[in-house]
Amino acid sequence: MAQKTIFLTGAAGFIGMHTALQLKARGDVVIGFDNFCSYYNPSLKRDRAKILKDNGIHIYEGDLTDSCALQKRASGATHILHLAAQAGVRYSIENPKAYVDANLVGFSNILELARLFKLPLVYASSSSVYGANIKLPFSVEDPTDKPIxxxxxxxxxxxxxxxxxxxxxxxxxxxxxxxxxxxxWGRPDMACYSFTKAIIEEVPIKLYNMGKMKRDFTYIDDIVAGTLGALDYMGGARVYNLGNHKSEELLYFIDILEKSVGKRALIEKLPMQMGEMRETFADIEPAKKELGFSPRISLAEGLPLFVKWYKEYHSA
Ligand SMILES: NC(=O)c1ccc[n+]([C@@H]2O[C@H](COP(=O)([O-])OP(=O)(O)OC[C@H]3O[C@@H](n4cnc5c(N)ncnc54)[C@H](O)[C@@H]3O)[C@@H](O)[C@H]2O)c1
Structure with a gap:
């Protein structure tokens, strides 16, 4: 396959760092872009950037709302992989404006960049688009006009x-x-990181809907493989689910974390929170057929790998 030069936004982010390393490992060139914003501790982003630097990948510091910076930095790229965004469900209830800037204004700048430079685009969407959808598993054919x-x-x-x-x-x-x-290297605002921290520090974990929540948890290496598959299979205007095709109880997730950490969790059960989905579950057939996507890592295998990293990172 011909070498690609990928303009990768959100390169200092969780998914961005892992994807950059895999792109580089298979012989592609990566031009990183990120604003190192303080939505969560930027030192984690700086540490990820250092790993990329040690692997010969540079991240230009800039904001998605700055179209001139995007055009300057994307020069020479053959593809855009757009992973930068204001992420997080709960924070969007407190601060919707941050999402307008990064995800709407920023995204329109990315589209303009792709149009001007004639670059194919792969971008991160989310299972959150399924919102109030109750049919399971979620299929890309399902209606997504009721985001919650x-x-x-x-x-x-x-x-x-x-x-x-x-x-x-x-x-x-x-x-x-x-x-x-x-x-x-996952995000501190997400369950895997925040629950592990809470178990280690003996702080109660807040579980909404009295803990009756289910999620399709996907290991980072599987996500990266699917993302690389998408970069290699471009054409049209496509949308795919990248999930593990397993809907797992949050209490089972905590059970594995407890075993990996070697401590019991303290749990505080609370009513359902506005904006939360009760269950997510991905139908991944189209991604399997067209992108060769085949998730391999179960929660029982993946969570201990996270806990091992967490302990090493925080003791270093
Ligand atoms: N992690 C998940 O479970 C998950 C699930 C669904 C969708 N996503 C999407 O995948 C993408 C990557 O997620 P992640 O988990 O790696 O998040 P992340 O927050 O770790 O990475 C996003 C990166 O984008 C950067 N960024 C944010 N706003 C920017 C701006 N205005 N200009 C330039 N850079 C900016 C941040 O500094 C960060 O490094 C995001 O689009 C997110 O919405 C993630």
């Missing part, structure tokens, strides 16, 4: 915006609906 939080609404908007650029300008664009990604 603003984060999900911005991700759905991205899919619609991308479709119109495809229709008007022939832009090849692929959206990837990631389902709860976890693994080493």
């Amino acid at each position: 939080n603003f984060y999900g609404a911005t991700k759905k908007a991205n899919e619609l915006m991308a479709y119109s650029y495809h229709h008007l300008y022939g832009l090849p664009c692929t959206g990837l609906r990631f389902f709860t990604v976890y693994g080493p």
